[in-house]
Amino acid sequence: MENMTFIKTGKKEFDEFYPRIKAFLQQDSLDMEIDGEKVRGYRSPDSRAIWIRDHSDILRGAKYIEKDMKSAVEHFAATQAANGRIFDYFTTYPDKLPSQRENWTKYVRVPVEADVEYRLIKAAYIAWQAAGDDQWIKGLLPHMEKALHYVLTDPQRWDDQHQLVKRAYTIDTWDFAYTAGQNDWLEFQITDNTFWGIMHGDNSGYYEAFRIMELLYDFFQNPIRAQYWREQAEGIRSRMNRVCWNGRFYTHFVKLTPVDIPGVEEEAQLSLSNPMDINRGTASHEKAVCILREYKKRRQETKAFAEWFSIDPPFPTGIFGDEKLKPGAYINGGILPLVGGELAKAAFDHGFETYGVDILTQYYEKIADSGETFLWYFPDGSPSSVEASTSPEATPTDGWGSSAMLYAMIEGLAGVEDRLKLFRTVRLSPRWPAAGVNEAEVRLQYAASGSSFGYLYRSEEKEIVLEIEAEEAAVQFHILLPEGLSGQSVKINNKKVDFINTVIEQSAYVDFRTVIKKGAAIEILL
Numbered sequence: 414m415e416n417m418t419f420i421k422t423g424k425k426e427f428d429e430f431y432p433r434i435k436a437f438l439q440q441d442s443l444d445m446e447i448d449g450e451k452v453r454g455y456r457s458p459d460s461r462a463i464w465i466r467d468h469s470d471i472l473r474g475a476k477y478i479e480k481d482m483k484s485a486v487e488h489f490a491a492t493q494a495a496n497g498r499i500f501d502y503f504t505t506y507p508d509k510l511p512s513q514r515e516n517w518t519k520y521v522r523v524p525v526e527a528d529v530e531y532r533l534i535k536a537a538y539i540a541w542q543a544a545g546d547d548q549w550i551k552g553l554l555p556h557m558e559k560a561l562h563y564v565l566t567d568p569q570r571w572d573d574q575h576q577l578v579k580r581a582y583t584i585d586t587w588d589f590a591y592t593a594g595q596n597d598w599l600e601f602q603i604t605d606n607t608f609w610g611i612m613h614g615d616n617s618g619y620y621e622a623f624r625i626m627e628l629l630y631d632f633f634q635n636p637i638r639a640q641y642w643r644e645q646a647e648g649i650r651s652r653m654n655r656v657c658w659n660g661r662f663y664t665h666f667v668k669l670t671p672v673d674i675p676g677v678e679e680e681a682q683l684s685l686s687n688p689m690d691i692n693r694g695t696a697s698h699e700k701a702v703c704i705l706r707e708y709k710k711r712r713q714e715t716k717a718f719a720e721w722f723s724i725d726p727p728f729p730t731g732i733f734g735d736e737k738l739k740p741g742a743y744i745n746g747g748i749l750p751l752v753g754g755e756l757a758k759a760a761f762d763h764g765f766e767t768y769g770v771d772i773l774t775q776y777y778e779k780i781a782d783s784g785e786t787f788l789w790y791f792p793d794g795s796p797s798s799v800e801a802s803t804s805p806e807a808t809p810t811d812g813w814g815s816s817a818m819l820y821a822m823i824e825g826l827a828g829v830e831d832r833l834k835l836f837r838t839v840r841l842s843p844r845w846p847a848a849g850v851n852e853a854e855v856r857l858q859y860a861a862s863g864s865s866f867g868y869l870y871r872s873e874e875k876e877i878v879l880e881i882e883a884e885e886a887a888v889q890f891h892i893l894l895p896e897g898l899s900g901q902s903v904k905i906n907n908k909k910v911d912f913i914n915t916v917i918e919q920s921a922y923v924d925f926r927t928v929i930k931k932g933a934a935i936e937i938l939l
Contacts, residue, residue, distance in 0.1 A: 418477045420827055421854040422845070426777045430822050431477075433777075434815045437786055438475050441812035445505045447488065447518050454485030458788040458811035459802070462504035465489055465529055466586070467813050469536035470751070472543075474816030482540035482861045483549060489533055490556040492520060497563030499529045501588070523588040524603045527570050527580035527615045530560035531622035538625045543859040545835040551633060561622060565645075569603055572669060576652050578615040582608040582666055584724055585684040586615070587744045589733055593672065598734045608670040613663035613695075614686025616653040620646050621693040632833070650695045662687050662704045663696075665724065676729040683707060684724045688755035691763070701763040702918065708756055709768065717792035719775060721753035722746060743802050747789035750776055754817025761825030764918025766847035766893060769825055776818050785809035827855045828891070829866055835859070836866035836883060842891040842922075843870050843879075856882075879935035887928050890935070894921045898939040906934055 421428055443456040443463055454463035455471040463485055476482065489499055500520045507513035522529070534557050541550040564570045564578060572579040581590035581603060589599040595606055623646035630639035657663045665682040688708075691701045712720040727746030730739040738745045753772050760769035779794075780786045787796040788811045797807045824830045828842035836857070845853050856867035869880040877892060894900065900923035903912040912925035923937055 417856065418858050419854075419856055420822070422848075422850045423852065424848070424850065426774050426781075427822070427826070427848065427850070429781070430773070430777055431819065433780055434474060434819045435478055437810040437815045438471070438478060438812050440810040441471065441808075442475075442479070445503075445518075447503070447505065450484070452484045452488045453479075453481045454488075455479075455812055457502070458808045458813055460502075460504070460508055461506040462502040462508070464502040465499065465532045465536060466501070469532040469539070471812040471816045472536055472539040474812070474819040476539060476543040476859055476861070477857060478860050479543075480860045482544050483546070486533070486536050486540050486553070489536070490553055493556055493559065496567070497530070497559040497561075498522060498567075499533050499560055501526055501529055523601045524569075525581040525583055525590045525601055525607075526588050527564070527578050527612070528586050528618050530564050531615075531618040533557065533560055534622040534625050535618075538629070540861075542831055542834045543864075544861040545864065547633075550629065554629065557626065561619070561626070564619065572609075572611060574669075575611060575656055577611050577649065577656060578619055579609055579611050579669060580615060582610055582668075582670075582672070583612070584728070584733070584744045585612060585665065585686050591672070591674065591733060593674075594732075596734055600734060608668070608672045610669050611656060611667040612665070612684075612686070613653060613657040613667075613690055614684070616649055616657070617686065617690040617693040617695040620650050620653070620695050623649065624694065628833075653695055654697075654700070658700065660703075662707050663690055674728065674732065678726050681726060682724055683711065683722065685722065685749060685752045688752060688759045691759035692755055698763055698917075701759060705756075705760055705763060705765050705768065709765075715792070717741075717748055718790070718794040719748050719753060719772075721748050721750065721756060721772075723749050723752065723789065737801060741792045743789055743797065746792070747797065748792060748794075749789050750779075750786060750811070750814025751788070751817045752814075754814060754819070754821045757818070757821035758825045761821065761828075761842075761844055761847075764920045766844045766920055769821060769844075770848045773818065773822055773826060780815075783809075786811045786815045788814060823857065827853070828893075829855065829857055829868075831866075832889075835862055835864035836886055838887050839866060839883070840889045840891060841868070841881075842893065843868070844893040845870060846872065846893050846895045847920075875939045877935075877937040877939065879937075881929050881933045881935065883929045883932070885928070885930050888926065890923070890925050890927075891915075892923045892937060894923060894937075894939060896921075899923075900937055900939060902938045904936040904938075907936075 445452045454468045457464045457467045501523050503520045505518050583590050592600045623642045626642040627639045665684040687704050690696050723744045727740035740746045757769040757772040789797045799807050830840040832838040851872045853870040858865040867882040871878045899914045915922045
């Protein structure tokens with residue numbers, strides 16, 4: 414196979430997916446020199462800054478093209494406050510031209526944000542996964558511990574009563590708060606009048622971070638710390654599901670400070686972190702199915718071009734302090750590819766494979782027609798703009814949403830999930846039958862290390878054949894079968910192996926495991 418990342422199926426909507434998003438991501442990197450050292454990261458689509466939230470999610474796609482996975486993570490860790498707090502972003506560029514012309518280095522923590530620290534852990538993990546530098550990630554563990562300790566103990570981040578992460582009343586994970594008209598613009602500060610509550614997405618993010626800490630301590634053979642973080646993860650997941658689950662999806666904002674907002678259907682508000690909760694692991698399969706069905710239901714009911722809502726139904730115009738935040742604009746009901754990508758990945762994992770394919774195909778058609786991708790769109794499909802948003806920029810190469818879509822394509826449809834680092838522990842779940850693809854060739858390579866994993870796939874009437882290429886990998890196979898069929902036997906290099914047939918919703922899979930060195934030929938008889 415060629416020494417590069419690619420997907421080949423004979424269908425342009427899949428074959429062109431990675432090259433198009435790669436082209437967006439190549440325009441989203443940002444280089445700075447700070448204190449005599451070069452720092453490289455992936456920028457927010459709405460400002461020339463490296464935000465840890467954008468950067469950490471974008472790395473899911475950028476890890477296939479980026480050699481410098483570490484410098485931005487190192488800089489966020491190096492500038493950590495004594496109490497463990499992490500900055501939201503840093504920049505050496507003026508935020509708003511022409512009114513700002515300074516060229517100093519600026520660091521910002523938005524006080525109402527509660528999600529920053531878990532994003533450092535995720536970014537560090539992805540960087541380690543792609544670069545494979547054990548000593549590097551081991552050296553970061555004290556920073557990661559300190560960041561999580563801050564969140565678990567600081568009274569502005571942690572609610573002692575519910576033992577969950579709290580925040581000001583923002584729209585999901587965004588960075589400005591409701592003030593009931595007490596502020597004449599966006600409110601980023603915590604004040605004596607802050608309306609407090611629990612937002613599910615913060616807590617699912619910390620659940621995933623705790624699980625990463627558990628994985629890393631297991632890897633470094635520290636069972637005491639691994640057990641500690643496993644217990645923290647199990648606890649926050651249990652409490653989040655008890656407090657935030659409403660029977661259909663996760664309640665947008667569980668209030669700690671009583672407040673009523675006229676004109677808002679709060680009990681019906683479906684917010685953007687719901688599919689992320691699924692992918693981070695806090696939602697059980699049963700809860701994931703409820704959330705996916707809710708999105709499919711709203712897809713049928715909405716007049717919007719897609720159901721990838723930031724929040725639905727939205728808030729009334731201007732109640733967050735800016736008249737531009739009308740229903741359907743930006744985070745107040747705009748349509749985000751970021752949400753679509755997370756939703757597609759969740760669909761692939763929970764028996765809604767054709768729904769996942771539909772989302773990816775719809776997104777491909779959107780970017781193929783225009784050659785552009787935006788952080789958000791109005792419900793009628795028109796893109797965001799500086800004039801219509803509170804953002805200082807609105808670039809047409811959004812890496813945040815496009816990388817989420819690529820994440821769903823590679824790890825959901827093509828089905829290659831690196832469960833440790835350097836493709837040494839892989840879950841392989843090709844779901845090509847859902848896309849009507851009978852033959853596929855997939856190869857993934859991390860630019861930072863050169864580590865790779867690839868496969869050839871062929872599906873015939875009564876047989877699925879796979880040829881795997883990997884340096885050395887423990888592989889968990891989870892193979893989607895054509896409708897109406899089940900596995901009869903599995904051979905690896907002509908030797909029969911044990912397997913089980915499993916069903917997820919209406920989707921049939923064959924599951925088995927093996928360790929592969931260099932390559933293997935898999936034959937599944939149906």
